[in-house]
Amino acid sequence: MSSSLSALLSATFAEPGYEHLVELIHQRDAAARRHLESLDVAIHDGGGTLIAGRSVDPREEVLDLGKLVGEVLTPGDRAFVLFDARYDERLFPYRPHHYAYLHRTASGDPPLYYAVNATLGGVPDRIGAERLNNFETYLFRARRFDERYSLLLGSVARFADVEARVTCYYGSASTVQTVKLAPKHHTEVVLPVEHEGQPLARVEVKSLFRLTSYVVGRRASTGSLVLFDHLFTYFK
Amino acid sequence: MTRLLRRVARALLGVERPAVYYLPWLVRPGLDCVLMLSNLEARFKSGHNAGPFSVRVTQYDAEGRRRGEHRARLERSTDLVEVKLPSSDAAWGFVTVDGDHVHSDLYVTLSDGEAYAVTHGRQEFVERYPIWSRAAMAAIGRVLGGLGRTVPAFVRHQYAYVGAESRSDLLVLNLSNVTNRVRVVTLPSGEVSVLLRIPPMGSYLLDVSRLAPPPARGTRVVPLRLEGNAWFNLYVVGAVGVAERSAPLSLMHVK
Numbered sequence: 001m002s003s004s005l006s007a008l009l010s011a012t013f014a015e016p017g018y019e020h021l022v023e024l025i026h027q028r029d030a031a032a033r034r035h036l037e038s039l040d041v042a043i044h045d046g047g048g049t050l051i052a053g054r055s056v057d058p059r060e061e062v063l064d065l066g067k068l069v070g071e072v073l074t075p076g077d078r079a080f081v082l083f084d085a086r087y088d089e090r091l092f093p094y095r096p097h098h099y100a101y102l103h104r105t106a107s108g109d110p111p112l113y114y115a116v117n118a119t120l121g122g123v124p125d126r127i128g129a130e131r132l133n134n135f136e137t138y139l140f141r142a143r144r145f146d147e148r149y150s151l152l153l154g155s156v157a158r159f160a161d162v163e164a165r166v167t168c169y170y171g172s173a174s175t176v177q178t179v180k181l182a183p184k185h186h187t188e189v190v191l192p193v194e195h196e197g198q199p200l201a202r203v204e205v206k207s208l209f210r211l212t213s214y215v216v217g218r219r220a221s222t223g224s225l226v227l228f229d230h231l232f233t234y235f236k
Numbered sequence: 237m238t239r240l241l242r243r244v245a246r247a248l249l250g251v252e253r254p255a256v257y258y259l260p261w262l263v264r265p266g267l268d269c270v271l272m273l274s275n276l277e278a279r280f281k282s283g284h285n286a287g288p289f290s291v292r293v294t295q296y297d298a299e300g301r302r303r304g305e306h307r308a309r310l311e312r313s314t315d316l317v318e319v320k321l322p323s324s325d326a327a328w329g330f331v332t333v334d335g336d337h338v339h340s341d342l343y344v345t346l347s348d349g350e351a352y353a354v355t356h357g358r359q360e361f362v363e364r365y366p367i368w369s370r371a372a373m374a375a376i377g378r379v380l381g382g383l384g385r386t387v388p389a390f391v392r393h394q395y396a397y398v399g400a401e402s403r404s405d406l407l408v409l410n411l412s413n414v415t416n417r418v419r420v421v422t423l424p425s426g427e428v429s430v431l432l433r434i435p436p437m438g439s440y441l442l443d444v445s446r447l448a449p450p451p452a453r454g455t456r457v458v459p460l461r462l463e464g465n466a467w468f469n470l471y472v473v474g475a476v477g478v479a480e481r482s483a484p485l486s487l488m489h490v491k
Contacts, residue, residue: 110474113488
């Protein structure tokens, strides 16, 4: 493999019982010949242990992640899934994008379509890490729903633990949780929907470097994912 | 080369591209569509982070008609104002948002009353063609449209998912003041195609099962090529397989 290739480490979370189809590249050129140079998929359990890994033919267009995790996870488990992509920067001047289709089988809930987190690499000025702190935000509807919210956080680090500070805002009050993640570990941080009678309005995640992070909403009655979205970074 | 040709063509046609922030909207009986307006980005911009911020939302329907205007005032950058769009019969379109330094990450939510799905809008542009180039494009569009074709000035590729239980419909937004004929072709064969005629500032909700029937089990991935004669963009609308008008939906942006 040429050392001039660029690298992108994307990551998501997967649970059994969902159709979960990941587009290896979202863009296609006129001849539909654009593809990655290579793609390795690694699946880690909640304890950070590698439970499955494989190289994917980069000429494949869509990876059936639901099938893959269904083979290695039992119902109720969740996996942290890393996509290590190598690509030619001339083909993808910004970076390749992975998007995914997510639908809980037999739930009656609508499917979700989301952008897979580009956690490391992909954009040169992100690698430079000119600003050390990473800061992401997400807003919530003011009224209460029968929905549970949480953050899914994962660390792609190889050696060192990382801390994240999760701040929830409720009117004029706020709460802070500190989460520590070992390499390749992940966790689901529950965001209480109410505090001192005030509804959850906003969450912020602060960490030394970028974690894999998604805001998720689960229908309270079934636990089905009805929200699976990235947070927003206002400065990089 | 293509970029240069486009720039030359725009100059010849006299096209202007004013910046605009837009969000999709979609209502159905039993489905609430609420916009979440804030200006959190301003919080981090010195000199622009003190409120109040005024926001004006202009709502366009599928025919490109102005369906309404909503105004809001944010006292602080961390404030959030929710605007519920009137829901009666099934309808869709997009809104444009003008405001004091409002550039990013306004949300739109769809709710069945129990839970809600959410996505965000885009800071982009709309194309404004002068009257003479509108007339020229209309004439060319009618001729090509009769043949099931369009001027492929802009091309997007998008995967569609058609399953026994669910699918990813497409909300195609015409971000211009000319009629946009958008041809949607299934790949790789190109055997199946539809031509959408979208009025200026209008939109079209495409049921992708028109292009590929759902399999008995699982989900079929259908690569699509969309080509239009003027600027357009799209949102993915997650739909369940049943054709109930009140069935829940989700919305999602794409690059």
